[in-house]
Amino acid sequence: MARPPPLDAAAEEALLLRARQGGRAREEVVVELFRGHRAPLLGVCLHLTGDRADAEDALQEAFLSAHRALPAFRGEARLSTWLWRIAVRAALEVRGRRRPAAPVDPELPAPPAEPPLLARDEARRVLAAMDRLPAEHRVVLSLFAAEGLRHREIAEILGVAEGTVWSRLHEARRRLAAALGRR
Amino acid sequence: MDCVAFEIAVEQRRHGALGPEETRALEAHLAGCERCRAYAGEAARADAALAASAEAAVGGADWARLEASVRRQVRSGARRVVFDLATVAVAVPPAVLGLAPEGRRAGALGAALLACAAAALVRGGYHGFLARRARGLAGQELLAFHRAALRADLRRALAGRWLALAGALGFAAWAMAPGVAPLGRVALAEASLLVAGTWIYVLAVRVPRLRRQLASLGEERG
Known part of the structure; x- marks a missing residue:
């Protein structure tokens, strides 16, 4: 569509x-x-x-x-x-x-052009790792990954200075990598 | 510049916010820094994974169903206010008339109508409160505002149970006053049910949910 x-x-x-x-x-x-x-x-x-x-x-x-x-x-x-x-x-x-016991499972459906299995597995692992991050980091990571949003708009959405957006994104990346066991 | 500054520059370049001079400096640094190259690779992988998951959700969404659901909820939201108030207006006065003893029905009916008016004010006020809260989002730090709103809800919920207790005690005291004996036992039962229901809802449902929501936001960032 x-x-x-x-x-x-x-x-x-x-x-x-x-x-x-x-x-x-x-x-x-x-x-x-x-x-x-x-x-x-x-x-x-x-x-x-x-x-x-x-x-x-x-x-x-x-x-x-x-x-x-x-x-x-x-x-x-x-x-x-x-x-x-x-x-x-x-x-x-x-x-x-x-409920806290509810498992995090994005149940990613197969999109029209199905991505390789490895890519879907990686997406699941990244979402599960993101779920363990504080809200500030989850939000900034997902907004930067959203289609068509510039950093100024993200700063406006979050209500913070543009510099804060970059430092928060950097910290979020560092924590996400740690949650994925890559750092 | 240290590696942290270059890693931030990696993000700025990824999102088109790095000037040509800074880009050249970053590329020179990346050529000799394995840590920053790893950071750049990891950022690209994570963004690709997030984009893939979003694309999958968007591709699999039944937009017609979701749009119909939004329409239905928007319409039922407006109707619900009218329905709630009509239900209270139709149900409460006859019930009060039936329960009140002879000679006190006019007073009880007056009190019931006052209670209905108060309910209408509270219902309308709650609708306005939700609208003001959504409007209040503009220009404020989003997550600080969200946490503050949840904490305020928690305080209100905890205070609400004492308010219910005080209201029920006041009602029971009025109903058990000399000369209203037939109403007394019913009123006492109603007041007890109101307090028990309020406390159970607040302590077993509302407060744990609000605490869970606050906890789910994770540690607070300055």
Whole structure:
């Protein structure tokens, strides 16, 4: 299925104006946002929850929260940045609700062009290792791996300085390598 | 520059944030530093693995089902507020009228209507609270905000059980006052159930869940 192009600032502004009409218009805006952002957000939700079903739950909760909060949104940030922040929190909440005994298994489905078995095994091992890292490191690793996000946007999503983003990413890499037993 | 600075430069180059001069310096360093080359290789492997897992999840997602589910939840969320309030308004006044003894029904009904109005305010306030919390995300350090919100929820949950106890005691004291004997036993049972239910929910469900969520965030970073 082809991915819709990401929304630019003008398109976001038009969506906000429509959302302020409320009712069915707001619902349609949320659905358009869903279509425009669902793929990268689902990827990050998967990285943060470590579980495919949880990632889909988090994605839906994020858009439900966005629908609830849209009337109060005053354009303090780009709409997409705000949506990323909501999605990251939703993923962390869904992961936190999981019982500690629940195993982390991303249950990676076979995508249309199936990657080699070794690549899928490596993806599983990296996700399992990420699950043992503090939230700051999981989040920064998954945002940098997300398609189309630049470091400035990541700094805005996290609400930290750009320099902090780089140092946090470096520390996260070091810890991930340790968790994978490679350092 | 030490290796840590070069490793950060590796990340900056990977994400298109390194200038030409710094790139030349990095390449010269990488040519002679095995540690930094290993770091660069490890970063590439990890990002490729994460991209592969995201691609697999995206490729396998049933978008039509997910979109329908988002629509359904958005609509039911709005309807649920109305349904909750209508249920309280329809169920509570008749129940109070049935339980109250002759001569005290008008007062009991008035109290029940006041309680319904309070419930409506609390329900509407909770909806607004969730919206404000989501809006409050902009411009703040995301994970610090998330931790602070969870800690505030934990404090509220722990305080809520004492509030329920105080409310139930007050209700029981009013209901057992001289002259309201028939209502007294029922009221006492209701108050006990309210307190027991609240405490069980708070201590067995809400607080462990919030503590689990806080623990799942891992150590706090400055």
